[in-house]
Amino acid sequence: MSIEKFMQGAVTGWMEAYGEHSDIVMSTRIRLARNLTGYRFPIAFTEEQAMEVDRQVAAVLLDADESNYAYTKMADLPLLERQILVEKHLISPQLADPDRHGAVILSEDETISVMVNEEDHIRIQCIRPGLQLEAAYRQADFVDDYLEKELPYAFDEDFGYLTSCPSNTGTGMRASVMMHLPALTITKQIDRIIPAISRLGMIVRGSYGEGSEAPGNVYQISNQMTLGKTEQEILEDLGNITSRLIAHERKSRELLLAKSRLSLENRLFRSLGTVSFARLLPSGEAAKCLSDVRLGIDLGIIQNVDMSILNELMIFMQPGFLQQYAGAELGQEERDVFRAKLFRERLAIEKTPASQEQETEE
Incomplete structure (x- = not known):
């Protein structure tokens, strides 16, 4: 499968208007950070190590029977095509830097993106439309299990999965929902809600992640820490906060209509x-x-x-x-x-x- 396919259509699977509460929750994303034992983290590894990590990950996914994945190195893509993949949320802005020796492996339906040599050796990402935390986790976990059978993951019995950033150590999982919250923004309630969410261990960002703004009243809410909690606890916490935000947004919409x-x-x-x-x-x-x-x-x-x-x-x-x-x-x-x-x-x-x-x- 050619990478050109992913450059042609604007609407990717996660943008289809279905899934629970899809009028407010635009998409659900699960991202798993993993590293291979015996190699330095990408921030400090050599080009040879980067190439070996790349080779091992690609071999597992691309050699599978009936593989529906497309593989490409960032260095082989023009700047414009890398930018398009970022705009479709298929890769992170960090991976788009060709000097990182990065690559991406994409599933045909664009729900799975495996980023190689980003901040960690492997970043497994699953994006689904609407509020689908459990379904997105199961899909990402399936890919993770498949890779872990063949690759030596860096794992510690006390600390869990070892990652480049200490805040990802543990489950290595970031769960997030992308939400359209226009009524809360118009009524300025969002200004007091964001600090409250932060106190509950979640973080609010713009639609393109850390450091990005929230154009079009689109916000990304995700867990802040992964150590000390199980995957199910993280999903449960995020699900509870998302449900509250949905209720607040619906109430604000009703008030705007009424008043x-x-x-x-x-x-x-x-x-x-x-x-x-x-x-x-x-x-x-x-x-x-x-x-x-x-x-x-x-x-x-x-x-x-x-x-x-x-x-x-x-x-x-x-x-x-x-x-x-x-x-x-x-x-x-x-x-x-x-x-x-x-x-x-x-x-x-x-x-x-x-x-x-x-x-x-x-």
Whole structure:
């Protein structure tokens, strides 16, 4: 299977609008950090060690019967293609650095991503749509067990799985949910909720992980520590906090409708108008407007707009995908112009040249 397949479509499996509470929980991710015994951690290993780790991991997954995985080295990919994989959440921004001697092994349906030589030798990632903590864990654990049968994992009876960062030592598991929380953001309740979540041992980040912002009111909530807790305890804790956030978000949406319906409708339809007719559309404004339109659809205020198109535009609006779609490198203003044009076309406000030709022929 060729890596080109993963560059073509914007909507990956985790962006499909199904799964429990999919109107608020956009996706669930499980990530397992593992290292091989006898090798230094990636922060200090040699190029020869990196190549040997790469060879061993790839051999196990790619030589399996009926393997549905695609393998590629980061150094073999142009910058634009690495950026697209980051934008689709299939690799981390850290792995995109070609100097790390990294590689990625992707399943055909894009739910499994095995990153090699990132912060740890192996990072197994499973992403599923909606709230599916148990299902995502089982899928990641299956891949982990398969690798562990063939590879010598670095494991200590007292400390658990040994990892490059001490905060990952133990289960080596980070469980996270990506949540769309527009009502909590609009009402500014999110400002007091984030510190409360942190006190409960969880961390709140932007949609692209550590150091990223939360454009479009999309937040990633994950466990902070992995040592001293079992996998099931981590899943249970995150599930409980997620359930509370869902309840708070739903309550906030109800209050906005009850107390400020006209103002809310005005905001949502203005955003729909912006993404439908704008000639210049910066990424920050595009993310905010998409969040508003998504909220309008969830509340039944905005109709006849396909949620799958919004999911597609969330990815297509990113710099890497925009430039691939345009077939050229674009400066910032050029991206803003092209982004606006793409939004108008996908929301069917303006007909594309192809559709105009079809009408002429008819």
